[in-house]
Amino acid sequence: MSRLSTVHNHERMSTQNLLLAIESAVAKGETDFYIEASGQHDIGGPLWNRDGKKLTFKVSNPGQRVGSMCMSNTEIVVDGPAPADAGWLNSGGRIVVLGDAGDTAGHCAAGGVIYIGGSAGTRSGSLMKHDPLYEPPELWVLENVGSFSFEFMGGGKAVVCGCESQNLPSVLGERPCVGMVGGVVYFRGHVASLPADVRISSLNEDDIAWLDGGLKNFINAVDRPELYHELAVWAQWQKITPLSFEERGRAKAVSIGAFRASEWIRDGIFSDVFHDDFQVNALVARGEDRLRVPYWENARFAAPCEFFCPASIPSQQRFNLLREGKIEDAYRLLLEYTPFPGSVCGSVCPNPCMDGCTRSVVDSPVQIGRLGSCSADISVEKPAQLSGKHLGVIGGGVGGLTAAWQLARMGHEVTVYEADSGMGGKLEQVIPRERLNHDILCRELNRIEKAGVHFVTDFPVDAERFNALRKKHDALIVATGGHVPRIFPWPGHEKAVAGIDFLKAVNRGENPRVPANVLVIGCGNAGMDAAGGAYAVGARKVICVDVQKPAAFAHEIAHIESLGGEMVWPVQIKEITDQGLITEDGRLIPGEMVIIAIGESPDLSYITDEVKKFRDWLVPSENLSILDGVFAVGDVIKPGLLAHAVGTGRQAAFAADAYLRGATFQPENKQEIPALRLHTAYFARCHASDLPTPQEDFTRCVSCGTCRDCGFCLKTCPETAIDRKNLGNSAFEYVSDPARCIGCGICAGVCPCGIWTMRPNRDLG
Template identity: 60%
Template sequence: MFHIDTMEGHQRMSTQDLLLKIEEAVTGGETDFEITGSGQHDIGGPLWHPEGKTLHFHVTNPGQRVGSMCLDNTEIVVDGPAPADVGWLNAGGKITVRGDAGDTAGHCSSGGKIYIGGRAGARTGSLMKHDPLYEEPEMWILKNVGSFSFEFMGGGRVVVCGWDSSQFASVLGERACVGMVGGLIYVRGEVPALPDDILCLDLEDEDRAFLAGGMGDFLDSVGKPELAAELSDWSEWKKLRPLTFAEKKPQPQPNLADFRMTGWVRGGIFSDVAMDDFAVVPTVNKGLYRLRVPSWDNGKYASPCEFNCPSGIPTQRRFDLLREGKEEEALQLVLQYTPFPGSVCGTLCPNPCMEGCTRGSIDEAIQIGALGAKSAQTKVEPPKEHTDKSIGIIGGGVAGLSAAWQLALRGHSVTVYDEGEKIGGKIEQVIPRSRIPHELLEKELQRIQDMGVKFVTGCHVDHEKFEKLRSAHNALIVATGGTKSRFFPWEGLENLTMGLDFLKKVNAGEHPKVGRHVVVIGAGNSGMDVASDAYEMGAEKVTLVDVQRPAAFQKEIHRILDLGGSIVWPFVTSKITPEGIYAKDGRFIEADQVIVSIGEAPETQKFLPDDPKIKRFREDWLVPSEEKMIMPGVFAAGDVVKPGRLTDAIGDGLRTAHCVDRFVRGEAITPVVEKKVIPMERLSRAYFEKCHHCDLPENPEEDHNRCVSCGTCRDCRMCLNSCPEKAITRNALPDGTWEYVSDPDKCIGCGICAGVCPCGIWGLVDNPEPIPMYRTYGREEMRKCRAQ
């Protein structure tokens, strides 16, 4: 016997600690428990022995829910009374209370036996039920029960002996058996008026056999075996059961409007707060009473390719245009976002758009980069209307040219000033010619000039020149990028070659000398460019070192490895000598030239005023406001704000141009609102896997069938043809586009349109239309209304 006393001095054990202790003991093999309780709940269930042995509990002074959810092979004996919920959800245990039980004894029980040796409280036996796959539950009660007993009972057998209950007008209390639909109740003693659908019958042989077979065990369990003869006079017993469905007579359907107005509460039960129209709302509704309504969310969300593109190019719209046969429009569309579709999108960009492409989770991503290259030769007509606003841009790199392009499209006069002899920034001056055809860059630069943008090269901007440019233009953009190589204060700095200077000399055709064995500090994309140019200039062996895993694109890493280069990491540089480079751990790599390429930093102090209002990060990078402004009328874009990829610079230039345009027009500057990416669960990838699984076409323009068109309607008309109520119509718009509209007078809010839409255009939302039924009283009016 495992004894647990829940009081130690004046310290009471919590219910949680008691149950955990019991569970631990059962797990350890204990089967017999003596529990001296002090009001703890849930004693005795649900538990099972690891070997299937029967668990015995002898309990005194329990709390609520003794034996709740009790399982088979559990026996509980309570000496004395027990509070509410004895055997709540009993699923197989035998529970004996040798005294009175509180309210809701046997509530929802579905198995096992509950013996009560006294009285039971209100709502005893409510919601009892019987699963035909298991033995039916039983509950035996020596005396009587409280009101509302056996509400909504659906199965099982209950025995109410009525002993020592002659003083009560009813041994079942008031309003017994309301809503009872199944099971049997055997009762001895006075029975109240019962609902019309409950029959009170004499016992049959099967009933007498059941009572006789169980009475002895019940009385022995509750300690009253001497009452066997008195309680076995079956002529004193009745059986209660509900009418079966077949026995019930069909009832005439009342007029609900009349009942609510006159039969229930005068004016309606909610008449003090609501102007009830007394209409009976059916299960399926149209119009105002729909719970949910469809929403055609065309273009509300960004597709994954658009969301992952720092330039914000909506590629899904390009493929939609190609699907409609509008090839020229599709090629033109990308030029609304970037002036470099060929040199960046189609050549140098790692295409994060393709990494996020939904189609990539089915077979292979859409050919987005290759489609960008197709727009390289596309011409764009200059705007027909021009403003009188002039914008100057300091820096002829990708960010500055992206801003210049956007502002020229808006009709402004734009001039780009650059210190180099040629415009183009890193693409022209730094990135190896082996990575991009130079003639491609020249054609795209010419297209920018054809748009009306003026290029001023060889322009050194100092403090004086900056103030002159600021006076000459309505707004200035600082986009000078990173112009000095970064490095750490290593020993032997005099032996370093700066990577940025080296790359510029190579692209300028100066053929800088290199050593036979070259070490490049930094294995990012810039480091790979340095290594490539070192081989181009005659190096025999190039080794790249880095403190972390190389951050360069995989294709750039493979390119250097194919040339014979090697990468060493982690390698923490400590010293550079004429003979090579040392790591902090003592490793040495022989080299007759060490080139550092761990990034670049801006040098805006050379021309920006020494103004504490100009915010900076680490004294180098500019920190503009949300309006992209660093000082009145002066904006910043690109790597002077944050180092990034070429596509990041394009996107930042676009956003900066948006702010500048509003500034020079005298409008409030609001940042570009970026869409949220479409939730994947809205897309039907299975539809495209089934219908459009095909070989990758050679021509990227022909890849439109594979595009999921995430978040953008592809006009497939599946919703139109699937709506069961014919509530959806397709409207052609004057600009050649279309829209789908749901008629609220026909729509039932079933959601089939959202279910069949492969592109995630249709969604279901809670019906936002208010129902004008609630009164708006003042406090005094409310008081008068309630008084009526």
């Protein structure tokens, strides 16, 4: 134990030197202290042991703010009384005062527990608060507290036992709990002059259970265990809680002058020391005189999930619909963006939407990916009225079918031409069945056809057919994808198998023969699919090599490694032989079969030379057109995820529709909502074992950029300037009345979703 005396040779140690001495001892690993103070302030403040060991302090004769900003895993015992601000801003420590405490004990406490073995002074427990991510703070007082205690209390639990206070008119002093909006105060004895916006009620079973356990800890801590039977008569106890916002009602706005006259000064909290003529200058500006004005910018910005989704799917809107109980509407919303909610969103997509989820800063992303499968079986009616326009789509993969789906829903007649014997593109031909339930894909293809899209299979397109289709249709979508394997001309490359051809053979059920040891060149997602396909048809060991760090998604790599696969990099290949790969440094990586999976390019031999290209890909204009009335989507533009094909397919459909109507296409270009506009402190951390189902994960969704109708702004506006307007069909908006608004910005400060923002008042001269 480190014993610190603060008086030497009749010289008193300063507060600063004492705190420096304590910090130095803690830094050296000391954890137990006995401090003979002489009025020094801030003893036992924000300190912690670097190894996580508990810090204990026994203090005599402290000054103000003993235990201020005390951290968790710290215990302070004051041997006697403590002056003002004991436990001020306590953040998690255990503070025991074996005597009376001065004014503002537990002021602004946000965590931990404070035990007072006597009485506490004025404004004790005021501004206590509770962060829902942590346990609420506790303040226990053996006797009574002074006036104005628990003023503006926002959270936490306070207990006033009323010992030796039977003759007091109020164990809580005068005007307790003014401005209380949260938390609970348990008390035993008389109370007086409570405000109208709190209630007194009897204890319930949960209250008694909590108090009984806490009381034993408290009286033992303050060395008064003999009081248990006297205090544990629960019929003598009551509790004070604030009225809810709805229970209080919306009071009529009161002028500042009237408030000062009736509440602040005359018969108010300063009436004994303050005299005033009650004349108020009009310092608070309203209307055109405000420096800043609030704007309700609902859905102006994209949520991170929407912004990072290649298809721009607003998942926050789906969760809002689920929150409102509109289950089918939530599932149907996804179909406005993709016809493959189960196959792509719910199965093969790596879900970049979840990588950007704001909820990650609290615990983990909301379960957007798993929610996709819920829309797999939602039916969609054909449009009641057709446009009379006929469009052709070349390519029955994800991009082409997405464009066809969107165009059919707009009322256009659409025919999809596919070179293969079946629709689905890489979903059908390449993606391993273990990654995608084939039944889900078949059901989604059937839904597209039922929506009015005509399928034509075994129809490869050459230049002649391309020109014929242009003449036949009012507009064309080019979506033939990337199916030409990219092969680097290493010596011996003819001995290797193209990854895409190998996977197509596996999915066709041809069960291609593979040896025990297989090498895959390429550690991207295509390489992981090839490795998985090799294991599916009998390989015992697969080694994937690459010249750089594996680019595949982590969960794809983990899956192959769980099967026994190995990633080797960096590898500079010199030659492919019958024995395996020869590297530039002369090593042999053994294997009886080599699969090359380093990507694919589109076959654009049917496209005329007048179309702009970059290497192997088309370069469309801003509206995705490559020729008059011809639009390109997916891998013919740029290799990417299947979700990218969904996104470009949808945009191309809108562009083609605008072309047919003679309108100008305006691409979607929403900006991501700035992170600083969002407030996650309202959301409690959820352990992984307690996650709700995907359908119920709306409880965790922050609803970034889209109003969740929580009403925080309406409840907290000090001038009652905000109103909620019902627009019909479940639509609503919040509006601020400029005649009442003072431009304080509280609405923007409390909005969890970042909807409200403050802007300079343009009406100012």
